[in-house]
Each structure stands twice: as C-alpha cells, then as structure tokens.
Amino acid sequence: MRVMMTAAVLAGVGLGIKAAADRRAKQRDRRANGRWLAVTVCKPVDEVGAEGRLPEPLARLGDHVETRVTSAPADRGTELYARPRAPSPSGEDLRSLRVALREAKSIIETGEVVQADAHPSAHPGPAGKLLAMANRKAKGVGRL
Amino acid sequence: MKALCWEGINEVAVEHVPDPTIQNAHDVIVKVSLSTACGSDLHLLTGHIPFMEAGDVIGHEFCGEVVDVGRAVTKHKPGDRVVVASFIGCGSCWYCKHDQWSLCDNSNTNPGHTDLLWGASPGGIFGYSHAMGGFKGSHAEYIRVPFADTTAFRIPEPVSDMSALFASDSVPTGWMGADLGGVQPGDVVAVWGAGAVGQMAARAAQLLGAERVVVIDRFDYRMKAARDAFGVETLDYSQTDVGAELREMSAGRGPDVCIEAVGCEAHSSGPQYVYDQVKSKLKLETDRPIAVREAIQACRKGGSVFVLGVFTGWVDKFPLGALMNKGLTVRGAQQHGQRYIPMLLDRIALGDVHTDYLATHVLPLDEGQRGYDLFKKKDDGCLRTVFRPASS
Numbered sequence: 053m054r055v056m057m058t059a060a061v062l063a064g065v066g067l068g069i070k071a072a073a074d075r076r077a078k079q080r081d082r083r084a085n086g087r088w089l090a091v092t093v094c095k096p097v098d099e100v101g102a103e104g105r106l107p108e109p110l111a112r113l114g115d116h117v118e119t120r121v122t123s124a125p126a127d128r129g130t131e132l133y134a135r136p137r138a139p140s141p142s143g144e145d146l147r148s149l150r151v152a153l154r155e156a157k158s159i160i161e162t163g164e165v166v167q168a169d170a171h172p173s174a175h176p177g178p179a180g181k182l183l184a185m186a187n188r189k190a191k192g193v194g195r196l
Numbered sequence: 197m198k199a200l201c202w203e204g205i206n207e208v209a210v211e212h213v214p215d216p217t218i219q220n221a222h223d224v225i226v227k228v229s230l231s232t233a234c235g236s237d238l239h240l241l242t243g244h245i246p247f248m249e250a251g252d253v254i255g256h257e258f259c260g261e262v263v264d265v266g267r268a269v270t271k272h273k274p275g276d277r278v279v280v281a282s283f284i285g286c287g288s289c290w291y292c293k294h295d296q297w298s299l300c301d302n303s304n305t306n307p308g309h310t311d312l313l314w315g316a317s318p319g320g321i322f323g324y325s326h327a328m329g330g331f332k333g334s335h336a337e338y339i340r341v342p343f344a345d346t347t348a349f350r351i352p353e354p355v356s357d358m359s360a361l362f363a364s365d366s367v368p369t370g371w372m373g374a375d376l377g378g379v380q381p382g383d384v385v386a387v388w389g390a391g392a393v394g395q396m397a398a399r400a401a402q403l404l405g406a407e408r409v410v411v412i413d414r415f416d417y418r419m420k421a422a423r424d425a426f427g428v429e430t431l432d433y434s435q436t437d438v439g440a441e442l443r444e445m446s447a448g449r450g451p452d453v454c455i456e457a458v459g460c461e462a463h464s465s466g467p468q469y470v471y472d473q474v475k476s477k478l479k480l481e482t483d484r485p486i487a488v489r490e491a492i493q494a495c496r497k498g499g500s501v502f503v504l505g506v507f508t509g510w511v512d513k514f515p516l517g518a519l520m521n522k523g524l525t526v527r528g529a530q531q532h533g534q535r536y537i538p539m540l541l542d543r544i545a546l547g548d549v550h551t552d553y554l555a556t557h558v559l560p561l562d563e564g565q566r567g568y569d570l571f572k573k574k575d576d577g578c579l580r581t582v583f584r585p586a587s588s
C-alpha cells in the first residue's frame with residue numbers, strides 16, 4: 053500500500069510538472085494565434101502536395117486552415133505550414149491542427165500513423181487514469 | 197498471454213493480458229524467446245519516469261520468432277528468428293535516414309509529453325512509459341513490433357538467441373558511446389559503470405583501437421567479469437581517487453574519451469551523494485549526475501564525454517566551467533541501434549564481441565520480482581536477469 057502511495061505521489065509530481073508545462077503551452081497557444089505551425093517532411097515538394105492535395109488528416113480540416121508548402125534547405129525535404137483562418141480563443145483548433153500536421157507528416161513519410169498498443173492496462177489506478185487522460189491529449193500539445 | 201507488468205515503485209507482477217495483434221501495416225508479432233532486464237528498467241521501477249500506469253508491460257531488450265506479419269512488411273516472414281532494436285525507427289524520416297534512429301519523428305504515439313519537457317520528442321521505445329511511445333514491453337510471451345522492416349533484424353544462423361539478445365540494446369548502446377564519443381587508435385578511454393552497457397562500451401573502445409581501457413565501478417564481481425571477458429583494467433571508486441588514478445594511467449593527460457554508463461541514480465561514497473539525495477528528495481533536481489561530473493572533471497583538455505546513462509530532467513552542480521574552459525565535447529543519446537546491429541551481429545558471430553556471459557540469471561516470468569530484486573541490489577553476482585517467457 054505504501055508503495056502504491058509513493059507511486060501515486062511520484063506520478064502526481066511528474067504529472068504536476070507536466071501540468072505546469074501544459075499550462076504554459078496553453079498560454080503560448082493563446083499568444084500564438086495567427087502564428088504558423090509547421091512540420092518538415094522528409095520528401096520532395098511534389099510528394100507533399102500543394103494546397104488541395106494534402107493528406108486526409110489536414111484535408112479534413114478543409115477551409116478552416118490555411119496551408120503553405122515550400123522546399124526545405126539542403127536535404128531536409130519540404131516545409132509544411134498551417135494555421136487556423138479564424139483562431140479560436142480556447143486554442144482548441146491549434147490542438148487539432150497539431151494532430152493533423154503530425155499525422156500528415158507520418159502518412160507522407162511512412163504511409164501510416166503508428167498506433168499505441170491496443171488494450172491498455174486493465175487496472176491503471178488513480179494516477180494511471182490521470183495519465184491516460186493526459187495521453188489522449190498528448191498528440192495535440194507540444195512545441196510544434 | 198502472460199506478461200510481467202509494472203505495478204508501482206519497485207513492484208512488478210505477472211498478469212494475464214490480451215495477446216497483441218497486427219494494428220499497423222508495418223507491424224509484425226514476435227513470439228519472445230528471451231527478454232532481459234536493463235539498467236533503464238531500474239529507473240522506471242524507482243519512479244524516475246513517472247509516465248507509467250499500473251499494469252503496463254515492461255521490457256525492451258529482446259529476441260524471438262516472427263509469428264505474424266502486417267501487409268506492408270517486406271523483410272520478415274513467420275519463422276524468422278529476429279533480434280529487435282529497443283528504439284522503434286520508421287526508416288523514412290530525416291533522423292532515421294541520417295542514422296539517428298532513437299530520434300525517429302514518427303514512432304512516438306504521445307509526442308506532446310516529451311515535446312513539452314525537452315523541447316522535442318525522441319522516438320518510441322518498447323515498454324518504457326507513455327511518454328516514450330506508449331508501447332507494451334517484451335517481458336511477455338508475444339509482442340507487437342511496429343515498423344518491423346527497420347526495427348527487427350534477422351539473427352544469422354550460427355548466433356544463438358542468448359548471444360543475439362544483447363544486440364537489441366546494450367551492445368549497440370555501448371558501441372555508440374565509443375563510436376560517437378570519437379574513440380581513436382591510441383586513446384585512453386575511461387568507462388563509468390561496469391553493467392552490461394559499460395562493459396560493451398569498453399569492448400567497443402578496444403575494437404576501435406583504444407590503447408588503454410579502464411572501467412570504473414564498486415562491485416568487484418562486475419569489474420572481474422569485465423577483466424575476464426576483455427582484459428580491460430578496472431578501478432574501484434569506493435577505494436581509490438579515480439581522478440588521480442586516471443591521470444597517472446594517462447601520464448598526466450586525462451582520458452581522451454570518457455563514457456558514462458551509470459545514469460540518473462548514480463551512487464557515491466562522498467558527501468556529494470548526500471547532497472544529491474537531499475536535492476532529489478526535495479525535487480530540486482530530478483537526477484543524480486555523479487559520474488557525469490566526475491567524467492567531465494577527469495577528461496583531458498579537448499577530450500570528449502559521452503553520456504549513455506539515462507537522465508530524465510534537471511541536475512545540479514553541473515561543471516559547466518570545466519566543460520567550457522577545457523574545450524570538451526559532451527554528447528549523449530538514446531541508442532541508435534539500427535545503425536550498428538547488423539555489424540554487431542557479424543562481430544558476435546565472429547567471436548569479436550562475447551555477450552552470453554552477461555546472462556547470469558535466466559528465469560521464467562513468474563520469477564520477475566526476484567529477477568528485478570537481484571538485478572537492482574546487484575545480489576548473487578547478477579549482471580543481467582534474462583527472462584524466458586515460453587518457460588513460464
């Protein structure tokens with residue numbers, strides 16, 4: 053029991069640090085309204101696709117986002133930029149845009165988006181449940 | 197199937213969990229024949245990596261037999277004996293194409309966690325928390341291997357599973373430390389830590405032409421294993437002044453290359469140990485960089501220090517002055533296994549690199565808790581506990 057408590061406390065501290073980082077990220081999201089989010093895709097420009105021919109995760113966002121594709125320096129491939137046309141104050145659209153950019157890059161480079169293993173833990177415990185919630189959001193946050 | 201799971205601090209247990217299935221076109225399913233505990237698991241067990249759920253399957257250094265393949269897999273078929281790199285590499289991103297496989301852009305399913313903590317996310321690794329990929333581990337009867345064409349490697353016929361096992365993680369990690377640390381013929385190389393990773397780094401340094409290789413630890417049986425296996429020299433840090441010994445061994449210059457294979461839970465007999473213990477208890481630092489400090493201090497002017505040991509966050513009393521004024525190169529990485537595994541399997545086949553002696557304790561999964569206790573406490577001459585899931 054003591055071990056479980058320590059585990060929960062440690063996980064709590066870890067998630068606390070993460071939560072602070074998440075809060076900073078949200079502030080950043082609010083300040084970032086209007087700024088381009090970008091990924092560099094390791095493929096030539098013609099394989100990344102001009103506007104209108106972007107892979108499904110980005111195409112799905114349709115007119116809500118503006119995109120820009122340019123060649124990256126040296127052997128780095130192609131720069132793929134996107135930003136919401138009318139940024140929402142909550143920053144939610146930035147989170148779905150990050151997911152879309154990450155998935156689009158993976159599809160263009162590898163043909164797929166790798167999934168986490170199915171069947172998560174059957175008894176994650178309270179700390180594990182918190183973590184699972186954070187995991188569900190993890191593709192929509194970050195420095196991207 | 198049976199699998200060994202993390203349950204909380206220093207607690208593991210065998211559970212019955214659903215068998216893995218093909219989820220992505222580049223996946224294979226491997227029936228695990230051998231899976232070893234690694235020093236990195238000890239950092240998970242002590243809670244240094246807090247992104248674990250009770251019930252998560254652990255283990256990342258393994259080999260076995262392919263039993264099912266996804267439709268996009270071209271290099272593997274059922275029946276192949278394979279060793280699998282601990283880090284999953286997609287093979288198509290810029291990092292994979294530049295042989296920096298543990299930095300893969302596409303193999304971490306939760307990139308946001310580490311993006312926020314470290315400014316960018318490394319690739320995914322098996323059984324090593326939801327921040328490092330969210331994949332189940334190999335201490336199980338079966339495991340799903342994503343991007344299998346670039347993550348799993350056929351084991352050459354003459355190499356046994358037990359020898360190939362360590363080509364998954366500890367051998368390429370050690371090799372990377374010596375290679376990217378820039379070991380040159382004639383160098384004096386010092387390695388902190390006589391675990392499997394340090395021993396393999398020492399062997400790599402020898403094979404890259406080092407004149408003198410010195411391994412530092414405090415466990416006699418570990419240093420003896422290194423001496424017996426490869427004829428390296430050893431120093432017991434609890435008995436001697438490591439910096440002074442190294443200076444004498446290199447005629448006053450200091451080692452050309454220092455390889456740190458200890459990690460964030462380093463031990464020390466000096467006052468800095470108490471200092472770091474207190475600091476980490478108060479969460480004023482996350483990691484204890486004792487061996488890194490010593491390596492930077494000992495290194496010759498203009499030399500290089502390679503950090504192989506795992507660190508997770510922030511450290512205190514980092515000797516930035518020594519780094520800057522001595523013109524050092526300090527570098528670290530999670531292992532780029534794919535870069536070295538084929539070459540290392542050939543070397544293992546040729547007898548250049550011996551590995552089986554590392555498997556001091558071979559146990560069924562059911563003895564998982566005992567296996568980790570032995571490994572953690574360095575009891576009973578344990579170098580590595582290896583699990584044989586099929587015999588559970």
Ligand SMILES: NC(=O)c1ccc[n+]([C@@H]2O[C@H](COP(=O)([O-])OP(=O)(O)OC[C@H]3O[C@@H](n4cnc5c(N)ncnc54)[C@H](O)[C@@H]3O)[C@@H](O)[C@H]2O)c1
Pocket residue numbers: 234235236237238239365366369388389390391392393394412413414415418433457458459460461462463464486487503504505506529530531532579
């Ligand atoms: N970079 C990578 O990709 C990678 C891969 C595998 C392992 N690792 C890391 O490498 C480290 C070693 O792994 P391992 O499996 O060999 O672990 P291990 O626990 O078997 O060995 C660590 C050794 O370090 C020794 N040690 C502790 N404090 C020391 C000090 N102050 N000076 C000298 N030696 C000291 C211990 O006595 C022990 O023998 C761990 O931190 C692990 O996480 C990194």
Ligand SMILES: [Zn+2]
Pocket residue numbers: 234235236237256257282365366
């Ligand atoms: Zn490892």
Ligand SMILES: [Zn+2]
Pocket residue numbers: 285286287288289290291292293299300301302303
């Ligand atoms: Zn990659």
